[in-house]
Amino acid sequence: MYNTTEFKNIIASIRNKQDITKEQLEYILNYKDDPDYLYQKASEVAQRIYNKEVYLRGLIEFTNYCRNDCYYCGIRCSNFYADRYRMSKEDILACCKKGYELGFRTFVLQGGEDNYYNDDMICDIVRQIKQENPGCAVTLSIGEKSHESYLEYFNAGADRYLLRHETANKEHYEKLHPHTLSCDNRKKCLKDLKEIGYQVGCGIMVGTPHQTVENIYEDICFMKELKPHMIGIGPFIPHKDTPFANEPMGSVELTLKLLSILRLIFPDVLLPATTALGTADVSGREKGILAGANVLMPNLSPVDVRDKYLLYDGKICTGEESAECVECLKRRVENIGYHLSNSRGDHPDFCK
Ligand code: 5AD
Ligand code: FES
Numbered sequence: 001m002y003n004t005t006e007f008k009n010i011i012a013s014i015r016n017k018q019d020i021t022k023e024q025l026e027y028i029l030n031y032k033d034d035p036d037y038l039y040q041k042a043s044e045v046a047q048r049i050y051n052k053e054v055y056l057r058g059l060i061e062f063t064n065y066c067r068n069d070c071y072y073c074g075i076r077c078s079n080f081y082a083d084r085y086r087m088s089k090e091d092i093l094a095c096c097k098k099g100y101e102l103g104f105r106t107f108v109l110q111g112g113e114d115n116y117y118n119d120d121m122i123c124d125i126v127r128q129i130k131q132e133n134p135g136c137a138v139t140l141s142i143g144e145k146s147h148e149s150y151l152e153y154f155n156a157g158a159d160r161y162l163l164r165h166e167t168a169n170k171e172h173y174e175k176l177h178p179h180t181l182s183c184d185n186r187k188k189c190l191k192d193l194k195e196i197g198y199q200v201g202c203g204i205m206v207g208t209p210h211q212t213v214e215n216i217y218e219d220i221c222f223m224k225e226l227k228p229h230m231i232g233i234g235p236f237i238p239h240k241d242t243p244f245a246n247e248p249m250g251s252v253e254l255t256l257k258l259l260s261i262l263r264l265i266f267p268d269v270l271l272p273a274t275t276a277l278g279t280a281d282v283s284g285r286e287k288g289i290l291a292g293a294n295v296l297m298p299n300l301s302p303v304d305v306r307d308k309y310l311l312y313d314g315k316i317c318t319g320e321e322s323a324e325c326v327e328c329l330k331r332r333v334e335n336i337g338y339h340l341s342n343s344r345g346d347h348p349d350f351c352k
Contacts, residue, residue: 007031011041014264019224022217028257029213035257042260042292049268050294052338055345056329057139057272058104058300058322060095061309062087066112068143069178070166072208074239074310075112081241083308086116089125091302093132095322099300100133102326105344107133108162108297110141117142119149123156130157137344139201144185147192154196159346161193164203164232167215168222175210190226199347201230201270206258207250208236216258220265229347230295231262231269234276237312252281256291263292268348270295279316285329286336295345296333298325 010024028038063086064075075082087095096107107129111117117125126138139160140153150161165186167173173183193200204219223231235250255277263271272295273288281287285296299306300322307318317325330340 002027002031002033004033007033008037011038011264014261015041015045018265018267020220020261020265022214025217025220025261026213028261029254035253038257038260039291042263043290045263045267046292046294049348053294053341054289054333054338055270055295055341055343056104057106057108057295057297058096058099059108059110059297060092061110061299061301061305062092063111063114063117064309065114065116067115068113068181070181071176071243072205072236072239074242074312076242079241085305085308086114087305089121089128092125093128095300095302096129096133098322100136102323103342104300105135105342106137106139107300108139108141110162113143119152123152126153126156126158135344137346144189150192151196154198158198160199160201162201162230162232163189163193165190165219165222166204167208167211168218169215172210172215176208187222194226199229199350201232202226202228203232205236205250206233206255207248209244209247223266229270229349230272231266232272232274233258233262234274235280237276237279237314239310239312249280252277252284252287256287259288259291259293270345270347272297275316276312279312279314286332289333289338290336296329298322298329
């Protein structure tokens, strides 16, 4: 039943229709032979739009305090072993300055849902980053907020917002989160962000406990409806001090296949080869790029806090300086025949 011709035909169909059926998804994900052809086709699509350029985002993990208690996450509020920290505005600005000198033109401010930073503080930080670093883009990734707050950040100059939906299926969502969080609100936040005018990123973890192929199909359907500018996916990696400590890690191959499928369905979407992918496999990020990803998000946080933002075990780059990571990534990307771009890397719909 599973054969190469059918595999190739399905890939051609996904690419031509920019759509996939549940049966096609099952076929591709269950296909046991070498998936290289899929990766090749997806990277061809990426290259047609982005050449062999890889965009960089400087990630600043500015707080690991979080009011939420997601079962998979190492910085959940009930993890009393987490060594908590908050960066000051001055620390954040210093990181951006250093990043700017290293060539970064996008800064991603990511943190747990930490009410210590009120909306005025966030707006103030955004404004000052934009002011001190001409031509840069600011991405926020600080969780679920009200429409009003999202609008304030946008008016202060925030360009983009990352909020993974984690899973589009309500029942699955409830197996990953306590009842204080809801799938509906998550989706509403993403709709609000789109409506306000942000470049929006959604996404999932691959291989979370209880995830089915059907769930992944629903995720793709949700993405088709949302039309995100970015999609962040990475394997689930267990963290020892969470309820999912003993759950198996998500599969790297499944993640790569999904990256390729997403590239075929959403040809111009910004698709990071994530740190989780680089953690699950030493050459995961290179493999991700070769499967159709076109973004890397190295950490710009100061070394003394890096080993504290641990969403999962074994996270890479927790001892490196930002300059070291950039050098390392440059080498890795060039080794596979790609190069780092020095542009802001907006989604094509946002390019002036
Ligand atoms: N493994 C992999 N990814 C994780 N994230 C959170 N915890 C884990 C984990 N244990 C992801 C979530 C979140 C993003 C910031 O990191 O998808 O949205
Ligand atoms: Fe950080 Fe390689 S990317 S050390």
